[in-house]
Amino acid sequence: MKVFFAFVKKEFWHVIRDKRSLIILIGLPIVMMLLFGFALTSEVKNSNIAILDFSKDPATKTLVDRIDQSQYFTVNKYLNSEKEIEGVFRKGEVRLVLIFPQNFENDLSKDKKTQVRLVADASDPNTANITINYASAIIRDYQNEVNENKMLPYAIEMETRMLYNPQLKSSYNFVPGVMTLIMMLLGAMMTSVSIVKEKEMGTMEILLVSPMKPIMVLISKAVPYMVLCFLDIILILLMAVYILDMPIQGSLVLLLAESLLFIITTLSLGLLISVNVNSQQVAMFISLVALLMPSLIFSGFMFPIENMPLPLQVMSNLIPTKWYYSIMKAIMVKGLSFEFVLKQTLILAGMTVFFLSIAIKKFKINLEA
Amino acid sequence: MMPEIVIHTENLTRRFGDFVAVNNISFDVKVGEIFGFLGANGAGKTTAMKILCGLLSPSSGVATVAGFDVYKENERIKENIGYMSQKFSLYENLTVRENITFFGGIYGIDRKSLKIKSEELIQRLGLGPEADKLVGSLPLGWKQKISFSVAILHNPKVVFLDEPTGGVDPITRRQFWDMIYEASAKGITVFVTTHYMDEAEYCDRVSIMVDGAIAAIGKPSELKQQFGVENMDGVFLQLARGAKRSE
Structure with missing residues (x-):
């Protein structure tokens, strides 16, 4: 010993x-x-996002604000034409571009139907996926709020819970x-x-x-x-x-x-x-x-x-x-x-x-x- | 009473498959003797030495070291021998004092006497201020002297030196041999391998191994007479020339 x-x-x-x-x-x-x-860290926070807004109405403004306020995104550029999209991705300035069509609010309230387009930089596939998901979630939330007072014919409400690691x-x-x-x-x-x-x-x-x-x-x-x-x-x-x-x-x-x-x-x-x-x-x-x-x-x-x-x-x-x-x-x-x-x-x-x-x-x- | 003979081998043989590394060697080494164990590279010196140190079992034959059997009592043998090799055998990034403490410790010397012994040793070697320096910073000659002193710290019956003076200048070698004489005078048997034939002259007796067998054994003066040459170099060359295997 x-x-x-x-x-x-x-x-x-x-x-x-x-x-x-x-x-x-x-x-x-x-x-x-x-x-x-x-x-x-593999968490995606404060990704830069660019907005191409063809309608510039209160609805799009609200949505953009929400995206900007979330911890996942920072709106760092407003684009004026589709041609600029390629440019901001090439320079690596943003990970995601959100495009609103013309008459966004109008279409939404009258036709009950409109579109947004999300374009992601998928050179990093994981991050692209995650940012798309986050952005869609924010848009979906907004849509649910707009729908709140109206009766939908069918609806599946989803409730998710992240077990063991709620904050991911x-x-x-x-x-x-x-x-x-x-x-x-x-x-x-x-x-x-x-x-x-x-x-x-x-x-x-x-x-x-x-x-x-x-x-x-x-x-x-x-x-x-x-x-x-x-x-x-x-x-x-x-x-x-x-x-x-x-x-x-x-x-x-x-x-x-x-x-x-x-x-x-x-x-x-x-x-x-x-x-x-x-x-x-x-x-x-x-x-x-x-x-x-x-x-x-x-x-x-x-x-x-x-x-x-x-x-x-x-x-x-x-x-x-x-x-x-x-x-x-x-x-x-x-x-x-x-x-x-x-x-x-x-x-x-x-x-x-x-x-x-x-x-x-x-x-x-x-x-x- | 201590037996007169400290290393005894009789028809000692070690085979590795078909290869006979040590072939039927028999010799005795007396207490306090300085025994030179010579031979060309590959002659079987290392294998024989490993057997005597209790690291390797022989294939056949008898061997005892300090009265203990190499087959069964190799743990006891290890307690009674010291060993120093050509590859430098202290820890470079420990101080002299720490090296002494460590090697003393693994030989089971208790703390009190270890302290006394290490102070003694440091005094005797004249190390003083160097005692707390890292061994790596000392010159090679010093390291080898310390190494030898550490190898005999626990007062072994036999100390095995495997080419201890490789790469050292002649003066330091001479001083090293003075230490060997000192140890031998204290009754420690010295079993040494070397390639320097002038060192062979310093031994009380030498054996020369050729192809796994002992080709000659005796006092240097007797061997020189027997082969009719001036020095041990001549003896060695005559014998080694006939060797069939080499490394």
């Missing part, structure tokens, strides 16, 4: 001395949370995502790099000839990173709750326990890499390309897995981050209890045992060679 503590102490000295790893450990989670929280905050999506990525990056990459470094420097030999059991060398190497990853989880959660106003719905203890399990998964992956390679560069390359990339793609955090072709959907099941991400979302956002994440937990635990046993087996073979 004393030996173990001596080792852990040394490992902390290493991390503290090495500015690069310190920056990665503390800076990375903070930067990622702030970036996703404030810069890379993107933090509900990215906080678990950032946790997943950070753990993958720190747990797997830093552990593998730090072990391979000892191989490169020749200090591994010294450790192996010492009375420490070889397995203990690996464990002592991994434990400090486990602690650091755990601290990072706490750091991320604190930022989520206090800076991004994202409440944690489920049990905090369960959340931390599941995180610990996932940290062990990533550490096992790190060990697996480190027993197979002999240079820090290769270790880093493998962690980034073989672990981080698939994690990013297949966790469901950035790209919905349901939309992928079937072979990729099947493949995504092999990626541990997918399971952790779904556990985190279930606990943090939906507030579900352990029995609802049991399946994912078992899969994750199984993967961990699998990776760890291969790593240890391979480590023993290497010792003999």
